[in-house]
Amino acid sequence: MIHPLEGYTVLDFTQLLSGPCASLRLADLGARVIKLEHHEKGDLSRTLYGESIDLCGDSAFFQAINRNKESIAIDLKSKTGKAWVRELVAKVDIVVHNFRPGVMERLGFDYASLKLLNSDIVYGCISGYGQDGPWSTKSGQDLLVQALSGFVWQSGNDKHGPLPVGLALADMFAGSQLVQGILATLVSGESGSVEVSMLEAMLDFQFEPLTLYYQDSESVERGKVNGAHPLVGAPYGLYKTSSGYLVLAMGSIIKLGDLLENDQLLSYSDPKQWYPKRDEIKQILSDQLATASSQHWLDILEPADIWCAEVLDWKHMLEHDGFKVLDMLQTVRCGNGQTYTTTSCPIRIDGELFKSPQGAPLLGQHNASLEQEFSLGSV
Amino acid sequence: MKLPLKGLTVLEFSQYMAGPYAGLRLADLGARVIKIERPKYGDACRQLVTKNMKAGGDSVLFHTVNRNKESFQANLKDPQDLALVKKLILQADVITHNFRPGIMDRLGLDYETVKTLNPKLIYAEVSGYGTQGPWRDKPGQDLLAQAMSGLTWLSGNSGDDPIPFGAAVADMVCGSNLAQAILACLIRKRKTGKGAKIEVNLITSILDFQFEGLTAYINNPELKPRRSSIANAHAYLGAPYGIYSTQNGYLAIAMGSLSTLARLIDCNALADFDQDNLYFSKRDEAKALIAEVIAKNTSQHWLDILEPAGYWCSDVYDYHSLTQSSGYKALDMEMTITRGEDVNLRTTRCPIRLNAERIFSERAAPVLGSANVHITKEFGL
Structure with a gap:
């Protein structure tokens, strides 16, 4: 099995999440x-992101994000550090960074300068809000980008007020776009620079509601009951049962009324009512579904091909055979010799999943080997 | 192109x-x-x-x-x-x-x-x-x-x-x-x-x-994802991380030192949470203190204090305010x-x-x- 990117080398200046999840x-x-890490502090996510959860001596988040990488500690402000970067750039294929706009330029490592050192280089960068413009100096932090992008009005019910999603969506989605831009450039076989901002990524993520908004300028209404998508009618939502929770996706209210023997539901015979009257309909469903267990309802709904599922937490999901058969976990050994278990890449190619036993590196763990391999001397 | x-x-x-x-x-x-x-x-x-x-x-x-x-x-x-x-x-x-x-x-x-x-x-x-x-x-x-x-x-x-x-x-x-x-x-x-x-x-x-949180949890099942009781924005991040009501809208505050925030918003009690990981283990209490203070003034008031100090925060926009903002317009995102x-x-x-x-x-x-x-x-x- 040949890994598709075998033979390519990335020099990675990024830290925290957006860039490191791309690399x-x-x-x-x-x-x-x-x-490439700051010679003293290293990647900020070692100490400043998810740091309350220690795993093998670094933050658990750092360990999850940085497995399968080598670490070289460099003082970018020193002459030697700068010389090392130039040596490395000459021999790698891809450079990525997520510094604030202007930092790489000041260091002398902007795309134009690096291209002089390596005419084939592919250069990728992630910013918060673009390289220029009035927001370019704002901090490109996930929660702030969620808050500015309007996305906090999409989840939950109207009564919730702005509701951010509880993981770093803007970081990861921007990282994902960067990967696509870099790979497309590599497909062309030509040098190029690829830029993604977290805000643009979040706007792309909302292309469906934004395109509707551009047409009618109407505010987003999540509804009052069981909100799960502001644009989808009843029964779409998450419902409490006597034993837990279940979700219902799109489906016919009539069919549900028949299956649940609920005359109130049957009175909503016109599918055109299912969006504007979604709160009423979902309230009727909520009242009924609360009266019995999730399994009771799934036994009625699943055989009838109603789109539904039990709501699982991580514990029950991880124990489920449906998860186990995905073969998604792997155990890796990090720089200090300890091992931890983490997830693996969700892409299967030619029938194989890609796993790697290499955990996240210690700060500067690979300085000696890289100095030798790339002939990095002091200046 | x-x-x-x-x-x-x-x-x-x-x-x-x-x-x-x-x-x-x-x-x-x-x-x-x-x-x-x-x-x-x-x-x-x-x-x-x-x-x-x-x-x-x-x-x-x-x-x-x-x-x-x-x-x-x-x-x-x-x-x-x-x-x-x-x-x-x-x-x-x-x-x-x-x-x-x-x-x-x-x-x-x-x-x-x-x-x-x-x-x-x-x-x-x-x-x-x-x-x-x-x-x-x-x-x-x-x-x-x-x-x-x-x-x-x-x-x-x-x-x-x-x-x-x-x-x-x-x-x-x-x-x-x-x-x-x-x-x-x-x-x-x-x-x-x-x-x-x-x-x-x-x-x-x-x-x-969900790989970050899953990695934390799988290696230590005691670390179930717990949402904070107030202003939750991430199960594994401590105070102040969250969105708070102001007198006229909302304010998002990301990660940062609680003693710095205590000084900036004039809430001394908050500084106590900056030690022994209390900003995480007792984040609900810390966030309640922040919420009480932030609610007493306008979003702009707090932005004017926090932004110049380099504290990570922002206004909270909906599609109206977003599409009218200069930052959005500069992106030229529509076609x-x-x-x-x-x-x-x-x-x-x-x-x-x-x-x-x-x-x-x-x-x-x-x-x-x-x-x-x-x-x-x-x-x-």
Whole structure:
């Protein structure tokens, strides 16, 4: 099995999540990723992101995001550090960074300068809000981008007020777009620079509701009951049962009325009512579904091909045979020799999943080997 | 601008969101994407109408996901049409589909068969939950995948029921994974001449999306994701991380030192939480203190204090305030797509910029079967 990106090397200046999740994907697809870290502090996510959860001596988040990479500690402000970067750039294929706009330029590592050192280089960067414009100096942090992008009005019910989603969506979605831009450039076989901002990524993520908004300028209404998507009518939602929760996706209210022997539902015979009257209909469903267990309802609804599922938490999901058969976990050994279990790449190619036993590196763990391999001397 | 995927042809058998979203990104980056659609109805997304909004007979949603593509209509159950499609596959670089397990085999379009026709083909398959196991036949639908993955326990406050993302997040990240896999295999093909079979699915895509928290939890099951009781924005991050009500709106505050925040908002009690990890272990109490103070003044008042001090915070916008803001306008994110007289829609452009240029395309989604005549001729079918 040849990993598709075998033979490509990435020099990775990024830290925290947006850039490092992009380079993780490149690593999983076969690229060699050299993580360039601040010589003293290292990647900020070692100490400043998810730091309350320690795993093998670094934050658990750092361990999850940075497996399968090598670490070189460099003082970018020193002459030697700058010389090392130039040596490395000359021999790698891809450079990525997520510094604030202007930082790479000041260091002398902007795309134009690096292209002089390596005419084939593919250069990728992630910013919060674009390289220029009035917001370019704002901090490109996930929650702030969610808040500015309007996305906090999409989840939950109207009574919730702005509701951010509880993981770093803007970071990861921007990272994902960067991977696509970099890979497309590599397909062309030509040098190029690829830019993604977290805000643009979040706007793309909302292309469906934004396109509707551009037509009618109407505010988003999540509804009062069981909100699960502001644009989809009843029964779409998450419902409490006597034993837990279940979700119902799109489906016919009439068919549900028949299956649940509920005359109130049957009175909503016109499918055109299912969006404007979604709160009423979902309230009727909520009242009924609360009276018995999730399994009771699934036994009625699933055989009738109603789109439904039990709501699982991580514990029950991880124990489920449906999860186990996905073969998604792997155990890796990190820089200090300890092992931990984490997820693996969700892409299968030619029937194979890509796993790698290499955990996240210690800060500067690979300085000696990289100095030798790339002939990095002091200046 | 010369787009990087120019010259590549993608046949899109996929419908709805995940597969077509990948196709859209490949089209944005220069590939020619031809939708292969069943007669009369085409992609079921054409009729998936939200807010009653249609353009040229198709849902606005369909236009959003399928702009910049062509449509070839074919009845795959008809031997003649199937023969034409096989000829097209001979000349394609990539095909994507999201049929339920087994359907492509029955049509004779499974990878093993198609590979013999075109060994360089990248063959990409989207499913809900993979091809084995007890979830195999469950409907591959976004909300279901969210619910089964554990995702709904991450958002909202601890007193809330589980809350799904109000967007098709499993579809979108799965589509992104699909696009990445296709591109990576095109790179390998360039080097080795080898085709590939790619499989992605909604459930591992949305699980991968939770990889940070999952890694924390799997290695220490005591660390169940716990939402904070107030201003929750992340199960594993401490105070102040969250959104707070102000006198006239809301304020988002990201991570930062609590003693600094205590000084800036003049709330001495808050500084006590800056030690011994209390900002995480007692975050509900710390957040309650912050909420009480922030509610007493306007959003602008707090922004004027926190922003100059470099504290990570922002206003909270809805689509009205967002689209009127100077930061949004500077992005130049919107474009108009058209189709003759009957479609004229504003939508978003590709979020990737190449060589400092934005990528625009004005072509709306195709009329069903509108490319049959010229594709038949061009590909010698």
